[in-house]
Amino acid sequence: MITVCLADNSPVVHLGIQTYFKNSSTIKIEEVVSNYDDLLRKIEASPVDCVILDAELSGLNSILKIKKLLQETPKLNVIFFTNVSDTLYAPPAIKSGVKGYVSKNIELDELENTIIRVNNGEFVFSSEVRKAIEILNKTKKSERLFKKLSTxxxxxxxxxxxxxxxKEVAKILGLDEKTISTYKxxxxxxxxxTNLLDLINKAKQLEII
Known part of the structure; x- marks a missing residue:
């Protein structure tokens, strides 16, 4: 039996996934949480095999938190189950050590298959993620400056x-405002x-956001 912790903000997602796996002989939804602090507490109190994680989970303000979690619990499998931009978040998520990255638009039987494959040691990424990564790899060198961006x-x-x-970004990430200015x-x-508006437009043009 593969034990799973579902970490998602949405009660509808909780209900849908719990209902689908209710009678499964292969996968058991052991824990359900709606914020990152609870996820950490649950994992520490009752280890699971896999975490189905929404990239926009409350309290998850940095992908670096996932990297740290996986360094501390190397046997844990994490699958991103999200609608966050594949181009923006998939590469750093994969780099952090997640084993799967799939869209919330997939059917639940595909999610089930993903959990099983990841538990068997595979890396599973949706066709959208693979397409996004292929696009990045094929992009002209002059347009690949953003690949130098850190997580x-x-x-x-x-x-x-x-x-x-x-100031808002600094508060969210727990950093000094001067540090955010440096990142900017x-x-x-x-x-x-040369300015923030052009920065956002350039990022959209390059499909980073």
Whole structure:
């Protein structure tokens, strides 16, 4: 039996997945949480084989948290189950050590298959993710500047694209406001633009956000 912790903000997702796997002889939804702190507590109190994780889970303000979690619990399998932009989040998520990255638009039997395959040691990524990565690899060198962005820079860019100010981003990520200003300057330099509006437009043009 594969034990799973479902970490998602939506009660509808909780109900749907729990109902689907209720009578499964292969997969058991052991825990259900709606924020990152609860996820950590549940994993520590009752280890599971796999976590189905929404990238926008409350309290998960940085992909670096997932990297740290997987370093501390190397036997844990994490599957991103999300609608967050494949191009923006899939590469750093994969780099952090997640074993699967699938869209919430898939059928539940496909999610079931993903859990089983990941538990068997496979890496499973949706066709959308594979397509996004292929596009990145085929992009002209002159348009690949964004591939030099660090995971943290991508996160800061994501919050800027949502219209958040330096102070807000600093609070979300638990960083000093001056540090965010430094990241902003680096982003401007790496994407060869001079202001925030052009930065966001360039990021959209390159399908980073």
């Amino acid at each position: 943290r820079e991508i996160e800061v860019l994501r919050y800027f694209s949502e219209g958040r100010k330096n 300057l680096r982003l401007l330099q790496k994407l060869s633009v």
